[in-house]
Amino acid sequence: MPQDSTLSAAQVLPKLRFRHLQLLELLGRTRNLRIAAEQMHVTQPAATKILSDLEALFGAPLFERLPREMRPTDLGLLSVRYATTTLSNLGKFSNEFATLKNGGYGHLTVGFIPASAAQLVTAAIKELQRRRPRLIIRLVEQSSDQLATWLEERRLDVMIGRPTEPRHQALFHVVDLLAEPARVVAGRHHPLLKRRRMEIADLGEWPWILYPQGTAMRLLFEETFAATGLLPPVGIVETPSIFTTLELLQATDMISLQPQAAMDKYVKHGLLGYLDVPIRRTMSNYSVLTRKEDTISQAAEEFVAIVLGIAAQCLPEARSLSLAPPPSAVR
Known part of the structure; x- marks a missing residue:
């Protein structure tokens, strides 16, 4: 298939359809065209045609047709990642739109590591609920590596944990909170x-x-x-x-x-x-993380401000943690 080095957003976006993104996301998860077609409620030939049209639009193969799976190429992985993120954002938009239309106050999804961070999150949620009693809050407790993946995929609005890879510093705003003896x-x-x-x-x-x-x-x-x-x-x-x-x-x-x-x-x-056992090593502080490229919602911004305020009270000597979040933490 010929490569089109002049492919631009103006050429692709008007022709990109929801079903294209849906098929990409499903193939990325299942690696199986038949299963993807079933979940889209279309025939397998119809799914094959959608994928062929998509590859023709991009001017590049997105999946290798192997006997037992559809394996994404490098360009396919990029496309699947974009489709997954876009569909996630679309679903979030749809839910928040419906909630606000019906007089609600939107959603906030917070991921946090167990143990010490849970106490900080609990205190912050208590205060946020007092200020926004109709806000729908979803809490996800998991290890930092999984939370960082979900934050990157926009499944979380805010994460309380630790960056686990060097690239996270480029992806996220990271503000230190508290130590964890x-x-x-x-x-x-x-x-x-x-x-x-x-x-x-x-x-x-x-x-x-x-x-x-x-x-x-x-x-x-x-x-x-x-x-x-x-x-x-x-x-x-x-x-x-x-x-x-x-x-x-x-x-x-x-x-x-x-x-x-x-x-x-x-x-x-x-x-x-x-037990009376000395632990002479320490862990790094856990932090509040938000995505750099996003402007977060007012509810998320308020949550971050509350978290930093509580952390400042728990650690008075940490004057760098102000009651209001620094712009870099939430923009």
Whole structure:
């Protein structure tokens, strides 16, 4: 198929249709033309014709026709990414338009990492709900790497977490919030709570509950164990869920490295206890992230302002965190 080096937006956009974007998004997910056609409620020959028209419009093949799949080319991956983002934005626009038309106050989707950040988000949502009682708020709890992907894909309006790749600094506005001190925690019945002043090397024989690979807390755990010169323990359960971790700590002799801010209330109420083990390494601050190329909604802007204000109160010496968000954080 001949390449058209002079292809311009003025040539493509008037001919680009919703069904083109829909097929691209479906093929990107399913890699199967028959399944994509079924989900579009068209015949497979009709889907083939849509794809052929699209490739003719772009002047380049977008998918390799393999025996068992439709594999996107580099240009196909770019096209799928654009289609996914555009359809997501269109769906968001449609929902917000309908909500505002019916007297509502729109939507806000916030992604956040578990533990310490959850407390900050909870406090910010409480204040935002007081100011905007009819705002529909969707909360998504996940690890930073997944949240960053969703923020890039515009599935989130705001993220509370950490950048996980160097390119995120170019994609997102990143404003540091708070540090996240970590402690080793166990159920109140655990025999190690009777011991005074242990080292991390003394805990190698005990089973652990850990955050998944790639998370900041897991990296802290691995660095802490590596500093002892010992291999990490063998008995491991991986979960990002605070609630699952709490149940396991109370029901077993497992121990876990957790953010202190998230565990303090459970220790205070006698459900858990801190082991007297020094953690000499620290994690980077978690942050509030928004997309650089977007102008965010008033609700998202207000949420960011509230988050920064609460963080400033939690850390008074951090004068750089003002009560109002800096323009670079929300533009």
